[in-house]
Amino acid sequence: MKSSKTIKIVMEMITYISLVLYMFDVVLLGTGELTKSFGIQSRMIFFGISVLAAVVLILLDLKKYLNNKYLISVLVFMVVIFIAAIRGFVGKQNTTILLSDFKGFLNFLIVFPMMAVMYKKNRVISFLKMLCLSLGVVSVLGIILAFYLQMPLEIRHWAYDFFDGYNICMITELTGRVTRIFFNSGSRLFFAGFALSIVFSLIENKRKIIWIFIASLDIFGVFISYTRSGYLAFAIGIFAFVVLILLFYRDFFKPLAIRACFVAGIVVVLIGTVSVAEKANLVDVAINRCLFAGAEIEDNDTNVDKPSDNKNDKNNKNDKLTNEKAEIQNLAIREQRKTLAIENIKKHPFLGGGLGVSNDINDGFIEYFYLDILSKIGFIGFIIFIIPFLFSAFDTIILRDVFCKEQRLLALAAQLGCLFVFVISYFNPCLNSSVGLFMYSLALVLAMPWENKKPKTAYFISSTNHYNVRTGKFVNDYIKKGYDVIYVTSDFDHMTKKRYCFNEYKNSKQLHVISYKKNLSISRILSHLMFSYKTFYMLLACKPELVYVEVPNNSLVKSSAKYKKINNAEIIVDIFDMWPESMPVKTKNMIVNRGFNIWRNFRNKNLKFADQIWIECDYYRELLSAQKINLPMETKYLTLENAETSIETKVSEDEIDLCYLGSINNIIDISLIEKIVSELAKNKRTRIHIIGDGERKDEFLEILKQNSIEIIDHGKVYEIDKLQEIFNQCWFGVNVLREGLAIGITMKSISYFRGGLPIINTVQGDTSRFVEECNIGINVDRHDVKSCVSRILNITKDDLACMKNNTRNLFEQKFAE
Helix, strand or coil: CHHHHHHHHHHHHHHHHHHHHHHHHHHHCCCCHHHHCCCCCHHHHHHHHHHHHHHHHHHHCHHHHHCCHHHHHHHHHHHHHHHHHHHHHHCCCCHHHHHHHHHHHHHHHHHHHHHHHCCEHHHHHHHHHHHHHHHHHHHHHHHHHCCHHHCCHHHHHHHHHHHHCCCCEEEEECCCCCEEEEECCHHHHHHHHHHHHHHHHHHCHHHHHHHHHHHHHHHHHHHCCCCHHHHHHHHHHHHHHHHHHHHHCHHHHHHHHHHHHHHHHHHHHHHHHHHHHHCCCHHHHHHHHHHCCCCCCCCCCCCCCCCCCCCCCCCCCCCCCCCHHHHHHHHHHHHHHHHHHHHHHHHCCCCCCCCCCCCCCCCCCCCCHHHHHHHHHHHHHHHHHHHHHHHHHHHHHHHHHCCCHHHHHHHHHHHHHHHHHHHHCCCCCCCCCHHHHHHHHHHHHHCCCCECCCCCEEEEECCCHHHHHHHHHHHHHHHHCCCEEEEEEECEECCCCEECCCCCCCCEEEECCCCCCCCCCHHHHHHHHHHHHHHHHHHHHHCCCEEEEEECCCHHHHHHHHHHHHHCCEEEEEECCCCCCCCCCCCCCHHHHHHHHHHHHHHHCCHHHCCEEEECCHHHHHHHHHCCCCCCCEECCCCECCCCCCCCCCCCCCEEEEEEECCCCCCECHHHHHHHHHHHHCCCEEEEEEECCCCCHHHHHHHHHHCCCEEEEEECCCCHHHHHHHHCCCCEEEECECCCCCCCCCHHHHHHHHCCCCEEECCCCHHHHHHHHHCCEEECCCCCHHHHHHHHHCCCHHHHHHHHHHHHHHHHHHHEC
16 A cells, blocks of 8 residues: 555656656647657657556556546547557558558547646646746747847848757748748647636736736737637637636636736737837738738748848838748648548548548648548547547536636636637647647646545535535534534525525535526426536545535435545435435326436435435335335434423314414425315314415415415514414414325424424324324324314314323424434
8 A cells, every 4th residue: 555655656756747848848849850850759758758657647546537537538539549540551541641640649648647647736736837937938939030030141040940940930931021930839829828827817916917928928929920720719719718707707807807908018019019120010911911812821832941131032022921822822732632621521421531541632631630530530530539628618617616716717728728729720730739639638637626635524515505404413413523524505595596605604615506496397407417516526626535415416326426436435325305206296208207217216326335324214214125225224313403492282172273384385285285174164263374485375375265264374484482482372283295205204394393283294104103103193094084184173172282292202302402
């Protein structure tokens, strides 16, 4: 155990250092031709070391990674690439292009070392800072090279031979005064650098000026690349940034907007300064580049072979873009490539023709990335390729309230940087290269919650605070045991159907979920699934030693079981209600019943992973046993405060006062209550006290009025003394629910018990047994209501006093705190 821990520490250090060196190599050295001249590219060494070390780390913690959807989806894609390579080899495709394709997509394996070490906050932030600073260095170099045409000829020759010769950047003379500087890596990552730097200006307020300046340099780096695809991607990225901030991160909008204004101001100053120095309007140059009908200048045909001396430059006179004929010719070649690529796609639309598919134009490369990948691995392979990005974009938005503040914003910035790469890849293929897949992998990793483990931590999770009267007792018990307890619930109140803020405990956290209006609805199911999804990733990040989940929500049992498989924590499942068994829905519809079975199995198939199973009543043990769940279970009845109350019998034998306490909803049997009270009213004056509210309250009151039942509506009452005062005036509490519900005891009945109020009962299991064994009320026979009414009418005042005493004794024995 100790040796494996030592191995893990060493491997993590090796992986992280080699990953940082790989990042510097990719950002600063373009395609890496500079170090290739020494025999092998340095980035391949860093890449190989980091991947091999990461494999060791993954094997040491295999259970964790087998549940990582990003890792699995990338592995599936790499299998697709291997199959496509074999198909390309068997199909005798262009060998040079096949190897180029395979080596390009192999860069996706960099996601392994990223996942293996970038799960700690300090480590991630340090890595991203180094990325931003290195891009800042590249931006400064771009500003220097922007004065390329103003440099002495000897320096121009050296700069061209070094930077362009080693594919660090492309230097293109657009006019006699203006030079286009396109870094093979930096220009594709500048937007990510801008977004990350803006975020760091928020996170590190003391250094905000530095980060704002670096963000400005990155934007200027995009500007002097003079590429239409870059400008388009920048516009889309900014638009997406604004929309996402307004929709999901509105609390950061104002400070981000202020910083963006500063960035814009600095960029304008930089453009103006360089324009004056070069004696050219750079904005006009950029506009001309965007409006010109030709293709992107990316290739060897449009770069001058050697730096001109500017003495006989044909462009000096009219200050136009250089070599329009070459650009138009390049456009024609691209259109031919596009046409041939589309024809290849039509031949093999689903699986593609395999790696190495080429055309007969020039070097055979298709150049348009999306047409290229579709022609080689088809639509199925392409979908598998983008699935990890869709996962990461989804998690960045959905899990934002699980993330800490830093990760919320950094994950968003990485997604936008990845989006930028996706957009420019249409014209400027880079998604199957080291730089494109580096950015893609970074976006995936930042969408995964960072580890934030604390010793002896317990997470108590309930999808609705409606049951806090029960869960709160257990929270306090575990606080007393020395646990650092975090209570997690949603931000949607099930009872009021409104958003709310919960801060009853010192450590509590609310997760944003979908709202719903109806208790039985697709929206409610989606709300529960969303809550479970978020809690799983929160648990992965925080790694608590103990996890308590309250059921319902059934999907919490599945997410906690999944967490236990990875971290072997202690899991407590508290079954406080049984869904769908207690749902007031009985149908023969196969689709609905199939859905209910899936819902039920979220609980049943994962209970075996729980260390403790708590049940609200003994009746649930019977129900679960009937479903072949025979695991050890402990009955934990809901307990209420054992307040000192004065139980009295302030009733008249000439009239009947009943009490209904609680929500008037779909699970109460209004028609049966109507039969009971209408029969009582035929013999004695009958009055009913209503304490509570609910969606069916108006309907209930109207039915009572139609039967000449006197109604006293107390509204919502929570004070124990006021409740007791009402209970003392009543003969019985109404505990009448619909038939077929899987309910053994209700909160309302326990409240009745505390007040010493006997019950008229239809609830089976524990409650029915207590009524019979302890003489605390009357169990109703649905098929013989008159017999029940007769028993009520024959009860004397002394009998009632005895029942009240029995009821209070039962409460003190079973349900008092």
